[in-house]
Amino acid sequence: MVDVSQHELVPEHTVLDEEVLEGVLSEYDIDRTDLPKIKRTDPALPDEAEIGDVIKIVRNSRTTDQAVVYRLVVD
DSSP: OOOGSSSSSOOEEEEEEEEHHHHHHHHTTOOOSOOEEEETTTTSSTTTTOTTTTEEEEEEEEETTTEEEEEEEEO
């Protein structure tokens, strides 16, 4: 079976530490539940991602070199 998370077109997905997450949430003045959602069954998620974790996704961008987005893992 193919490991989708290792495909060259899938952007980097990492689970945020709580310390880093608190900084991100305070920077944007939002709560964890205000973040866009990603399903736990998404094949691009790291194996260690659990429901309630926040994922940092780093995508290539033509205008800013890299675009960083955050997603809350849901059931």
